[in-house]
Amino acid sequence: MHQAHIVGVGMTDFGVHETPLTELFASAAFDALDDAGVGGAAIESFYLGNAMSGQSEGDTHLAPTIASHLGLAGVPCQRYEDACATSSNAFKHAVRAVEAGQHDVVLVGGVERCTTTTGLETPEMTSVFASASHRQYEQPTGISFPGVFGLLTTRHMHEHGTTEEQLAAVAVKNHGHGTLNDRAQFGTETSVEEVLDSPIVATPFRLFDCCPFSDGAAAVVVANEDVAADMEADSVAVTGIGHATDVVPLAEKEDLTATQSARDAATQAYEAADIGPEDVDVAEVHDCFTGAEILAIEALGFVEDGEGGKAAVEGTTALGGRIPVNPSGGLKAKGHPIGATGIAQLVELTEHLRGEAGERQVDGATHALAHNLGGDAATTVVSILEGDA
Amino acid sequence: MHQAHIVGVGMTDFGVHETPLTELFASAAFDALDDAGVGGAAIESFYLGNAMSGQSEGDTHLAPTIASHLGLAGVPCQRYEDACATSSNAFKHAVRAVEAGQHDVVLVGGVERCTTTTGLETPEMTSVFASASHRQYEQPTGISFPGVFGLLTTRHMHEHGTTEEQLAAVAVKNHGHGTLNDRAQFGTETSVEEVLDSPIVATPFRLFDCCPFSDGAAAVVVANEDVAADMEADSVAVTGIGHATDVVPLAEKEDLTATQSARDAATQAYEAADIGPEDVDVAEVHDCFTGAEILAIEALGFVEDGEGGKAAVEGTTALGGRIPVNPSGGLKAKGHPIGATGIAQLVELTEHLRGEAGERQVDGATHALAHNLGGDAATTVVSILEGDA
Incomplete structure (x- = not known):
């Protein structure tokens, strides 16, 4: 091969x-x-x-x-x-x-x-996005993706005590990273207060919990x-790729907060690359909403289940932290042109592995991971890249 | 491998x-x-x-x-x-x-x-189909796919003297085949007179030159x-697959009647399967319009360039002829649910290679070819299957 x-x-x-x-x-x-x-x-x-x-x-x-x-x-x-x-x-x-x-x-x-x-105006585009939820079982309810991830995140809050402040900390971190990225859509800082003062989009997400169009x-x-x-x-080098799906619709998931397709894809990718989560130096994960980053870093094994919210607050996932997540600003601050997002994650990670990421550089990074998720958290592709440092 | x-x-x-x-x-x-x-x-x-x-x-x-x-x-x-x-x-x-x-x-x-x-009603669905033509250079003209293939076919008529009666002969043949196929949308014969009496859709195509929705x-x-x-x-066995593209939009094609992507894909597939067009016993080709079948059988090398129209009239491509084309009835009579069409061709050919095609059976068929085309004749996939007879 x-x-x-x-x-x-x-x-x-x-x-x-x-x-x-x-x-x-x-x-x-x-x-x-x-x-x-x-x-x-x-x-x-x-x-x-x-x-x-x-x-x-x-x-x-x-x-x-x-x-x-x-x-x-x-x-x-x-x-x-x-x-x-x-x-x-x-x-x-x-x-x-x-x-x-x-x-x-x-x-x-x-x-x-x-x-x-x-x-298309925002409501029309929201409907276009919503075509990726289940046509018979979900779309007729009027749910769109803030609602889909809102349900998953609400369950995480119930199970693990994750708070709105912790969600906001993800936005604050990723906006901060975005200020270091000329290509990011949002190049401005935000604060926990600003996030919590922004209007509700779908419980528990406020406007600043959501990535832009x-x-x-x-x-x-x-x-x-x-x-x-x-x-x-x-x-x-592309040393591992995992790709898995999960049941659709949401109502049939065994565990709403596991994002099982991410766990399965990560297992495949780690095995192919012959590394574990502890070996990853930098990651881009699919933070379409703040809650999605929390679910992702748990599914990828960067933190224990239930600890994802704390990781953002404590700086674990910030540049300079133990495992920097979304140094590009992520979907939240860099932006999310749907079909371009997965490859943009790989562009960012390649630059880190080459030592060309400028102010965002994770020094000495040799192993990088991209996590890209689709639909009702029902498709995940995890890619692992390796460079020479 | x-x-x-x-x-x-x-x-x-x-x-x-x-x-x-x-x-x-x-x-x-x-x-x-x-x-x-x-x-x-x-x-x-x-x-x-x-x-x-x-x-x-x-x-x-x-x-x-x-x-x-x-x-x-x-x-x-x-x-x-x-x-x-x-x-x-x-x-x-x-x-x-x-x-x-x-x-x-x-x-x-x-x-x-x-x-x-x-x-969606027919005009709306026609617009959906037309999204596969060039967004900037073709869609603004109002052209839809009967027009796209009408232009290619009109040029073929100009270069080779292909006639409306020859186009109609393709429809008559494929409707005839369709009467032998329980799965076909149209299970009725038609005649050259009926085709030529049907209303114009886009020159030179009349209603009966067009496949259905x-x-x-x-x-x-x-x-x-x-x-x-x-x-x-x-x-x-799948012994060869070719896949090629051609320039888009139509106006940039070097040769309007060549359907170059089909020629390139066929060359790749024949080479991989180590056969030539003379070895093919039965074929399913992309007859979205009668003219498209004529272009296809020339591109695949079943007949000389310019001879495609005569082949239908003379029975060369009918069941019992030298190279039976579209025994299923083709897109024209079997129907054309866009995303299902390519696989349906392979279902039909597999049945012939197994000797399970009933009244449509091409006796002793060992080599079968599928030709599936997309957009402005700009994508073609040619697949060659081989059975035991």
């Missing part, structure tokens, strides 16, 4: 972009190709993550269209959709193809616009060990 | 289905599992093709939802969208994973509803050679 490496990375700023999806993605993709030091002719296949441009922009069959725009027409193209885990799923398949020797060098990326640049794109070039050895930029 | 086999097949009738996507797919999937003689516990991964349920039914993150409905929650799930080539793309990735030894047994299928059961699902179980040897049902 070949060893897959990330050999080039690129991403746009996350925020508001008027440019069409093709051009938005091209900006990230050309940066990734330039970073790798390869031209488009080297790319043998294109893996695209895009969750909802059919619904939000009337734009489908997007992978070949983007490939054509990039000058890659001819290569096999595939679009993945798995709600918020969309581009991590594309990444997994790209890595598996390289591992199997089916391709030597491939392009993987994600793109999405979720702001009013699509022509964002436009953006991210791309990575994945190659085998031989190609990676010849590349100009530092490469990082 | 392992040898991938199709070890079980199932599909619903194509037509109008009131049942939700989960249940519609389950019907096909359980038939495929039963046919293979395996239970759900054997399935290691689930590959779903679904082109547009986000737009048409407000239903996304569908792969894990369907997996959960089937009792498969836990396994990695992925949804593919590549316009009308959607489920062939899913099939390719399933086969590659089995070939690489990443999985031993997987479930692959497609499901879609395109009729008024979705709540359909609901349906299809599924196959794919396994490696060891598992296949232990299965109850006859298995067929």
